[in-house]
Amino acid sequence: xxxxxxxxxxxxxxxxxxxxxxxxxxxxxxxxxxxxxxxxxxxxxxxxxxxxxxxxxxxxxxxxxxxxxxxxxxxxxxxxxxxxxxxxxxxxxxxxxxxxxxxxxxxxxxxxxxxxxxxxxxxxxxxxxxxxxxxxxxxxxxxxxxxxxxxxxxxxxxxxxxxxxxxxxxxxxxxxxxxxxxxxxxxxxxxxxxxxxxxxxxxxxxxxxxxxxxxxxxxxxxxxxxxxxxxxxxxxxxxxxxxxxxxxxxxxxxxxxxxxxxxxxxxxxxxxxxxxxxxxxxxxxxxxxxxxxxxxxxxxxxxxxxxxx
Amino acid sequence: xxxxxxxxxxxxxxxxxxxxxxxxxxxxxxxxxxxxxxxxxxxxxxxxxxxxxxxxxxxxxxxxxxxxxxxxxxxxxxxxxxxxxxxxxxxxxxxxxxxxxxxxxxxxxxxxxxxxxxxxxxx
Numbered sequence: 001x002x003x004x005x006x007x008x009x010x011x012x013x014x015x016x017x018x019x020x021x022x023x024x025x026x027x028x029x030x031x032x033x034x035x036x037x038x039x040x041x042x043x044x045x046x047x048x049x050x051x052x053x054x055x056x057x058x059x060x061x062x063x064x065x066x067x068x069x070x071x072x073x074x075x076x077x078x079x080x081x082x083x084x085x086x087x088x089x090x091x092x093x094x095x096x097x098x099x100x101x102x103x104x105x106x107x108x109x110x111x112x113x114x115x116x117x118x119x120x121x122x123x124x125x126x127x128x129x130x131x132x133x134x135x136x137x138x139x140x141x142x143x144x145x146x147x148x149x150x151x152x153x154x155x156x157x158x159x160x161x162x163x164x165x166x167x168x169x170x171x172x173x174x175x176x177x178x179x180x181x182x183x184x185x186x187x188x189x190x191x192x193x194x195x196x197x198x199x200x201x202x203x204x205x206x207x208x209x210x211x212x213x214x215x216x217x218x219x220x221x222x223x224x225x226x227x228x229x230x231x232x233x234x235x236x237x238x239x240x241x242x243x244x245x246x247x248x249x250x251x252x253x254x255x256x257x258x259x260x261x262x263x264x265x266x267x268x269x270x271x272x273x274x275x276x277x278x279x280x281x282x283x284x285x286x287x288x289x290x291x292x293x294x295x296x297x298x299x300x301x302x303x304x305x306x307x308x309x
Numbered sequence: 310x311x312x313x314x315x316x317x318x319x320x321x322x323x324x325x326x327x328x329x330x331x332x333x334x335x336x337x338x339x340x341x342x343x344x345x346x347x348x349x350x351x352x353x354x355x356x357x358x359x360x361x362x363x364x365x366x367x368x369x370x371x372x373x374x375x376x377x378x379x380x381x382x383x384x385x386x387x388x389x390x391x392x393x394x395x396x397x398x399x400x401x402x403x404x405x406x407x408x409x410x411x412x413x414x415x416x417x418x419x420x421x422x423x424x425x426x427x428x429x430x431x432x
Contacts, residue, residue: 006419072421073365073415073419074368093365094365094419146419147418148418149418150417151363151416151417
């Protein structure tokens with residue numbers, strides 16, 4: 001059984017990496033003219049600043065993750081100074097350590113790309129944003145190689161499937177979190193309403209693709225891991241059902257965005273009060289969806305650290 | 310009936326979406342040489358343990374103790390180069406008696422499992 005420290009560090013790491021990747025993809029999906037017209041330089045940089053803070057969390061939680069894994073592997077307590085030497089052995093001689101080093105290199109490239117972006121007008125530097133988003137996505141996807149899939153009978157296939165699964169879930173979370181932050185920009189005028197409609201539609205379309213990928217990965221995983229399906233009826237399975245219930249809740253909020261709040265917002269561009277109310281409803285709904293998807297990701301980390309049955 | 314079917318389809322899809330979270334078990338002891346609880350007539354040259362998953366060489370260990378609790382293994386625990394799921398340690402010529410094998414396995418997915426078992430070298 002993994003320690004609480006490992007599960008916590010891993011959970012925070014996944015969430016932060018997902019936010020960085022999703023927020024960068026959100027920036028890429030937002031047309032340049034909307035950046036200039038709607039997301040003022042100040043608010044864009046606010047989003048960029050949050051990405052940088054999240055990247056700091058990625059780095060810190062990554063170090064804590066390594067420390068707690070080294071403590072677990074060596075059998076020392078997490079506050080034992082000998083863990084430092086054990087961490088060296090983990091880095092030089094284990095699958096997890098080699099992956100950690102590769103991910104550290106990705107993080108360095110991502111930091112450099114973000115640094116260049118921060119220096120660009122509006123906090124968006126074209127190629128460097130693409131490089132940053134690609135690195136952030138690789139950083140997120142590579143988490144798949146750190147878990148149970150690495151020890152499976154067919155590790156390459158299972159890691160690939162899990163990488164797509166983690167990326168899809170992470171991008172869903174990160175992009176709607178960025179959308180929720182962007183919707184808070186002032187003033188709530190007609191331009192803002194149009195931006196909100198466009199951005200929510202784009203993120204909604206991406207979320208549909210992510211959900212299809214999640215379903216495809218789940219089906220593929222079930223196909224080559226049939227014995228695992230029995231775990232649904234165990235105590236472990238109850239956690240899985242809780243995760244499914246949260247997924248239902250997130251899907252319900254996403255559907256409400258798409259079919260109820262967006263049409264309301266589209267119709268309200270002329271009336272300031274109804275527009276303000278529609279924007280507020282949409283912002284709250286997207287924030288709620290973000291919190292639920294974050295809970296799903298944390299639960300996924302807990303499940304991944306727990307043996308079935 | 311139609312609603313029930315729709316609910317079933319949506320639920321199955323949701324389960325499919327979360328299925329990759331189904332974890333495999335940790336590295337569990339599958340078998341041992343000498344076998345768990347067995348009595349062997351010829352003293353083994355080494356103790357070999359077969360696990361369900363590949364292991365990390367740097368952190369996986371086997372210790373063999375005699376009936377008085379004294380360590381008798383040669384302290385050269387290794388993972389079989391030809392089979393990453395096999396952990397082995399050499400032992401000297403064991404005298405007849407009961408021996409305890411204490412193992413600690415670290416899987417490549419970082420999870421740790423521990424256990425022990427007894428075997429007897431016959432007269």
